[in-house]
Amino acid sequence: MKKGKVDALLGIVFGDEGKGKVVDVFTPEYDVVARFAGGPNAGHTIIFEGQKFVLRSIPSGIFAKDKVNIIGNGCVTAPDLFMAEAKELEAAGYDLKERLHISKRAHLILPTHRVLDRAYEAAKGKAKVGTTGKGIGPTYSDKAARIGLRVGDILDRFEEKYAALKARHEQILKDLHYTDYDITDEEKLWLEGVEYLRGFHLTDTEIEINRYLKEGKNVLAEGAQGTMLDIDHGTYPFVSSSNTTSGGVCTGLGVGPTDIREVFGIFKAYSTRVGSGPFPVELFDETGDTLREVGHEYGAVTGRNRRCGWVDLVALKYAIMVDGVTKLIMMKSDVLDSFETIKACVAYKMDEEEIDYFPFDINETVEPVYVDLPGWQTDMTKMQSEDEFPEEFNAYLSFLEEQLGVPIKIVSLGPDREQTIERYTEE
Numbered sequence: 349m350k351k352g353k354v355d356a357l358l359g360i361v362f363g364d365e366g367k368g369k370v371v372d373v374f375t376p377e378y379d380v381v382a383r384f385a386g387g388p389n390a391g392h393t394i395i396f397e398g399q400k401f402v403l404r405s406i407p408s409g410i411f412a413k414d415k416v417n418i419i420g421n422g423c424v425t426a427p428d429l430f431m432a433e434a435k436e437l438e439a440a441g442y443d444l445k446e447r448l449h450i451s452k453r454a455h456l457i458l459p460t461h462r463v464l465d466r467a468y469e470a471a472k473g474k475a476k477v478g479t480t481g482k483g484i485g486p487t488y489s490d491k492a493a494r495i496g497l498r499v500g501d502i503l504d505r506f507e508e509k510y511a512a513l514k515a516r517h518e519q520i521l522k523d524l525h526y527t528d529y530d531i532t533d534e535e536k537l538w539l540e541g542v543e544y545l546r547g548f549h550l551t552d553t554e555i556e557i558n559r560y561l562k563e564g565k566n567v568l569a570e571g572a573q574g575t576m577l578d579i580d581h582g583t584y585p586f587v588s589s590s591n592t593t594s595g596g597v598c599t600g601l602g603v604g605p606t607d608i609r610e611v612f613g614i615f616k617a618y619s620t621r622v623g624s625g626p627f628p629v630e631l632f633d634e635t636g637d638t639l640r641e642v643g644h645e646y647g648a649v650t651g652r653n654r655r656c657g658w659v660d661l662v663a664l665k666y667a668i669m670v671d672g673v674t675k676l677i678m679m680k681s682d683v684l685d686s687f688e689t690i691k692a693c694v695a696y697k698m699d700e701e702e703i704d705y706f707p708f709d710i711n712e713t714v715e716p717v718y719v720d721l722p723g724w725q726t727d728m729t730k731m732q733s734e735d736e737f738p739e740e741f742n743a744y745l746s747f748l749e750e751q752l753g754v755p756i757k758i759v760s761l762g763p764d765r766e767q768t769i770e771r772y773t774e775e
């Protein structure tokens with residue numbers, strides 16, 4: 349039997365590209381959907397049949413009732429938030445217990461990790477990362493320091509292990525003089541969440557996934573965050589704490605690089621970023637406000653304003669390179685439907701020099717160099733096929749493809765599952 353393959357679907361900019369929507373659309377073509385990195389810092393929105401769901405830790409393939417969904421070893425999980433998310437889905441009629449499998453190797457986010465997240469941010473003063481406050485950095489730090497707790501730990505002498513790590517965190521908080529916190533209620537819920545988690549299929553998901561592949565089944569690896577938030581390749585230190593890039597698929601699921609077939613890179617027809625850090629294309633003018641309002645660019649997790657700007661081809665090229673993107677998916681082009689002129693950043697100006705690569709020392713002084721493209725000024729949200737696309741829109745796609753060297757296979761014209769168009773351009 350022919351071995352199955354893993355396709356990766358990655359946000360390739362600063363997150364919130366629309367991964368949830370596309371994973372949901374793609375799910376019927378796969379047997380398994382698996383998250384490989386991140387945790388409840390993610391907020392993946394799925395809209396269909398008049399319903400809206402925002403998933404944090406649970407993969408976006410969960411709405412197809414015959415598919416297995418996996419939370420892989422590269423993920424971090426907060427039992428209390430997981431419980432809330434899972435119960436909401438169960439209340440909406442989605443039975444999870446049989447088909448949501450969780451890696452025993454995924455790390456647990458403790459209530460004190462979240463306090464540490466706040467404490468570290470407070471200590472940073474002006475250089476705050478602007479984290480989601482979900483304890484992501486401290487949890488991955490403990491993983492790297494080899495002191496973390498894993499999902500599998502809840503199955504044996506858990507109270508003891510939990511108390512030891514919590515005490516360690518409390519000592520750090522004391523040393524930081526960060527003592528004004530109270531986790532009593534949170535901890536109660538968290539421990540309830542641990543009990544709830546015990547009712548799930550906690551397993552060696554790397555073995556399970558490899559068994560599926562051997563049986564000829566195909567896996568969709570759902571990215572979280574985006575390439576520019578990757579701990580190695582993003583705008584460090586203004587990044588998240590995991591490998592959100594394609595390498596993270598291998599380590600975060602336990603599959604080999606030769607098992608990966610397609611790497612889908614998702615980006616918006618413009619740019620957004622939430623949290624601090626360099627963002628050369630950020631617009632502080634009316635255009636930025638229009639993009640935010642028309643695109644509803646407010647964080648799905650924190651409700652924060654997303655910073656907005658034109659599409660950044662320098663960042664996209666870098667992401668395509670480090671991820672090995674084979675196909676592009678462009679989201680939210682409908683947000684640009686009424687613009688007369690659309691800009692695309694093709695290079696950065698740094699110290700009076702023009703560069704077309706993503707530099708190590710990117711900072712606030714980097715200036716974008718734009719080209720102007722004519723807008724299509726057409727409502728595209730109800731279009732059903734690429735035959736209806738306006739000429740200017742096709743020209744925008746061709747320009748991007750030429751610049752990026754990778755075909756744009758899908759365009760999304762609205763948040764609903766149905767507003768998704770596959771392009772049948774030649775490869």
Ligand code: GDP
Pocket residue numbers: 359363364365366367368369390391392393394395643644648679680681682683760761762763764
């Ligand atoms: P994710 O984190 O990558 O899954 O993306 P988010 O869910 O955080 O943010 C994407 C937002 O854009 C959500 O509110 C989606 O409902 C919405 N969305 C997705 N695709 C489109 C699209 O093509 N057009 C519009 N207008 N909204 C979209």
Ligand code: IMO
Pocket residue numbers: 359362363364365389390391392477478479480481482483484485571572573574577586587588589622623624
């Ligand atoms: P999805 O999967 C957008 C950002 C935070 C902050 C930085 C570090 O929905 O695309 P963290 O809490 O991870 O330590 O925060 O990363 N960030 C995201 N931005 N989308 C996300 O996820 C994000 N997850 C984290 O705003 O700047």
Ligand code: MG
Pocket residue numbers: 363364365390391392393648
């Ligand atoms: Mg999101």
